[in-house]
Amino acid sequence: VDLSVSWLGLAMANPLYNASGVMCRSVAELEQVRTSAAGAVITKSCTPQPRVGNPEPRYCATPLGSINSMGLPNAGYHYYRDYARSYPYAAGKPLFLSLSGMTLDENLDMLRDLAAAELPCLPEVNLSCPNLPGKPQLGYDFQACREALTQIARVYPGDFGVKLPPYFDPVHFAQMAEVLNTFPTLRFVTCINSIGNGLVIDVEHESVVIKPKDGLGGLGGSYVLPTALANVREFYRLLPGKHVVGCGGINSGREAFMHILAGATVVQIGTCLYEEGEGAFARILDELRQLMAQKGYQCLDDFRGKLKTL
Numbered sequence: 534v535d536l537s538v539s540w541l542g543l544a545m546a547n548p549l550y551n552a553s554g555v556m557c558r559s560v561a562e563l564e565q566v567r568t569s570a571a572g573a574v575i576t577k578s579c580t581p582q583p584r585v586g587n588p589e590p591r592y593c594a595t596p597l598g599s600i601n602s603m604g605l606p607n608a609g610y611h612y613y614r615d616y617a618r619s620y621p622y623a624a625g626k627p628l629f630l631s632l633s634g635m636t637l638d639e640n641l642d643m644l645r646d647l648a649a650a651e652l653p654c655l656p657e658v659n660l661s662c663p664n665l666p667g668k669p670q671l672g673y674d675f676q677a678c679r680e681a682l683t684q685i686a687r688v689y690p691g692d693f694g695v696k697l698p699p700y701f702d703p704v705h706f707a708q709m710a711e712v713l714n715t716f717p718t719l720r721f722v723t724c725i726n727s728i729g730n731g732l733v734i735d736v737e738h739e740s741v742v743i744k745p746k747d748g749l750g751g752l753g754g755s756y757v758l759p760t761a762l763a764n765v766r767e768f769y770r771l772l773p774g775k776h777v778v779g780c781g782g783i784n785s786g787r788e789a790f791m792h793i794l795a796g797a798t799v800v801q802i803g804t805c806l807y808e809e810g811e812g813a814f815a816r817i818l819d820e821l822r823q824l825m826a827q828k829g830y831q832c833l834d835d836f837r838g839k840l841k842t843l
């Protein structure tokens with residue numbers, strides 16, 4: 534069974550890597566992913582300056598997934614750019630740099646610098662952080678996205694991608710796709726970011742479980758799988774020639790298979806990686822291989838995007 538993926542001029546041994554935000558804030562964590570069975574690496578979304586993020590507790594796992602309101606804690610853009618400068622690209626695992634400026638100008642400043650650095654890493658521009666008090670998710674404002682992407686494509690000549698929030702309405706899928714299809718160098722969309730502003734309650738303590746925003750946070754894990762799959766499949770249909778990166782609810786080879794069947798080129802692991810550690814990559818890859826062998830598939834292209842309808 535062949536799990537290799539070639540896309541955007543990249544060759545990956547397998548379709549699995551971390552979701553931005555998990556096991557990727559420090560060089561030590563990034564190296565844990567890079568030296569694991571993962572096929573690629575992505576950094577924590579960054580801002581020009583380092584950020585401490587929201588007060589703790591700001592993450593909590595539950596039997597069905599996770600809730601987080603980290604608040605964009607990161608070591609600052611230059612820390613990740615320097616990692617990208619020394620990154621061993623020849624070893625064959627691509628590096629993606631996640632950028633999440635607090636303003637469009639912050640994103641443009643980071644992208645201008647990244648363009649000038651002429652590094653092989655690819656930017657994933659985060660349009661969907663749900664945990665910055667007082668800041669709406671850009672991905673839900675279609676006109677603002679159009680304006681931002683127009684300037685981003687102007688300052689960054691290379692291929693780039695965006696991290697999208699989940700959408701829940703066919704009209705919104707269509708409206709966002711119309712914006713995204715305007716930009717030929719926008720080559721991939723990562724669906725989905727966490728489902729924003731959920732509330733997890735601890736019955737014993739009659740309390741919320743995270744401190745920021747009186748307990749509101751982004752949901753991940755099994756909670757979000759059907760929504761993630763819907764976003765992958767809809768954007769796979771609506772963005773001809775672009776790639777969809779699947780993210781949300783992947784705990785085993787079965788969910789990885791679902792995301793790829795729905796159209797994902799590659800897939801990211803968030804909550805499961807946070808909870809299990811980097812061993813999750815090898816386990817999930819083995820499960821995916823076994824599932825493919827049982828079904829008689831030799832490679833990912835044998836089933837990618839071939840979800841049947843009734």
Ligand SMILES: O=C(O)c1[nH]c(=O)[nH]c(=O)c1I
Pocket residue numbers: 554578601602603604605606633659661662663664726727751
């Ligand atoms: O709170 C965070 O740091 C965070 N948390 C998320 O669930 N998604 C994001 O894009 C971000 I930037």
